[in-house]
Amino acid sequence: MVEKQRGQGSKALHAGYGPLPLDMTQFRSIVPPIIQSAIYPLDSVDQYTRISEGIEPGYHYGRTMNPTVDVLQKRLAALEGGESALATASGMHGVFALTYHLAKVGDEIVTSHMTYGEAYRLFFQLAPERMGIIPRFVENPADLDEWERQITPKTRFVWAETPSNPTLFVTDIARLAEITRAHNVPLIVDSTLATPCLLRPLDLGADIVLQSLTKFICGNGAIVGGAVIGSQEMITDIRRRTLGYIGATMSPFDAWLTLMSMETLPARIAQHCSNAEHVTAFLAQHPRVTRVNYPSLSDHPQHALAKRQMPRGFGGMLSFVVEGGRQAAVKAIETFQMIAIVPSFGTSRTIATHPATHTHDGMAPQEREAAGIYDGLIRLSVGLEDPGDIIDDLDQALNRL
Numbered sequence: 084m085v086e087k088q089r090g091q092g093s094k095a096l097h098a099g100y101g102p103l104p105l106d107m108t109q110f111r112s113i114v115p116p117i118i119q120s121a122i123y124p125l126d127s128v129d130q131y132t133r134i135s136e137g138i139e140p141g142y143h144y145g146r147t148m149n150p151t152v153d154v155l156q157k158r159l160a161a162l163e164g165g166e167s168a169l170a171t172a173s174g175m176h177g178v179f180a181l182t183y184h185l186a187k188v189g190d191e192i193v194t195s196h197m198t199y200g201e202a203y204r205l206f207f208q209l210a211p212e213r214m215g216i217i218p219r220f221v222e223n224p225a226d227l228d229e230w231e232r233q234i235t236p237k238t239r240f241v242w243a244e245t246p247s248n249p250t251l252f253v254t255d256i257a258r259l260a261e262i263t264r265a266h267n268v269p270l271i272v273d274s275t276l277a278t279p280c281l282l283r284p285l286d287l288g289a290d291i292v293l294q295s296l297t298k299f300i301c302g303n304g305a306i307v308g309g310a311v312i313g314s315q316e317m318i319t320d321i322r323r324r325t326l327g328y329i330g331a332t333m334s335p336f337d338a339w340l341t342l343m344s345m346e347t348l349p350a351r352i353a354q355h356c357s358n359a360e361h362v363t364a365f366l367a368q369h370p371r372v373t374r375v376n377y378p379s380l381s382d383h384p385q386h387a388l389a390k391r392q393m394p395r396g397f398g399g400m401l402s403f404v405v406e407g408g409r410q411a412a413v414k415a416i417e418t419f420q421m422i423a424i425v426p427s428f429g430t431s432r433t434i435a436t437h438p439a440t441h442t443h444d445g446m447a448p449q450e451r452e453a454a455g456i457y458d459g460l461i462r463l464s465v466g467l468e469d470p471g472d473i474i475d476d477l478d479q480a481l482n483r484l
């Protein structure tokens with residue numbers, strides 16, 4: 084290409100790169116490029132509308148679309164078996180976007196206490212107090228009839244998290260989906276703990292999946308991000324109406340970091356499952372541990388369902404109760420040497436959290452007890468270290484109690 088004789092100011096802006104069309108002949112790369120651009124040139128004035136309405140592929144503005152983010156969205160949709168995906172700035176923004184998009188003042192939503200702490204607060208505080216949306220509470224989420232009883236003509240969605248954080252409660256998605264379908268209400272499954280490697284809620288009849296990419300999907304703790312996976316129609320609608328106004332967009336760089344990490348997702352998840360099984364077996368026989376929550380244990384309340392619904396394994400997160408309540412749990416966590424105290428999970432490193440302090444402090448103590456979040460509960464996100472090293476660290480800390 085012969086560069087036109089332009090001034091330095093113009094050269095600084097235009098030389099070497101022609102955005103119309105994106106000149107892919109200048110480079111070919113196996114790794115998806117980071118398109119760090121918020122703005123895109125249009126071929127004509129009207130093209131804006133055609134792109135907006137999805138009649139023509141393309142990009143016009145970074146709040147609602149970006150090519151690198153799009154690669155991530157397509158990859159997530161493929162893994163979940165969904166038509167389309169929307170990446171969001173955080174998992175919580177996905178929760179908010181769905182609530183805001185599907186329900187309005189006077190509408191109802193149905194969920195239980197077996198939900199992520201902030202999602203619980205969004206449903207039971209923010210939604211009623213700031214959005215005029217009424218949450219209906221399923222007291223015993225194992226009872227599917229109770230889910231059905233809470234659905235009314237005003238229900239706009241049913242929300243289930245499975246396995247749930249931090250107690251690994253498992254919801255029967257296929258049966259709950261039969262109920263929600265009969266009432267023509269969408270079922271949303273927060274599948275963050277399972278990832279699409281272990282559970283594909285859409286295959287079981289759910290309508291929408293929520294993922295926090297911050298956890299296992301990115302896996303290294305480098306980014307905060309979320310995704311909503313569902314029908315093309317719904318995702319397009321959320322992108323245009325909700326994201327268009329609220330704008331909690333994922334950045335191209337965060338999408339790229341997630342894409343790089345996702346290349347090894349199935350291999351990582353297999354290792355998380357295997358390591359968690361080893362750790363579970365160790366904890367289950369330890370005299371200082373009074374209870375272990377992990378679905379492979381035969382005393383897990385939904386053991387049979389979990390095995391049927393997640394035949395490939397149960398993921399890297401577990402929780403356990405130590406003898407001696409809060410004081411003992413805090414001491415154990417603070418005595419770990421390799422295992423860091425981190426109020427998150429789903430990382431390649433093994434990390435521990437005290438849910439009663441870190442994630443579920445917004446719940447009243449009696450609500451926490453009802454949800455199985457005892458003061459002595461420790462949440463352990465089992466990482467990819469050698470399982471013997473994780474067990475050694477747990478052992479030295481528990482033996483000091």
Ligand SMILES: *Cc1c(COP(=O)(O)O)cnc(C)c1O
Binds near residue numbers: 175273275296
């Ligand atoms: C972390 C998490 C969320 C929220 O995701 P962020 O990316 O932290 O905003 C939602 N649901 C579950 C189950 C989570 O673990």
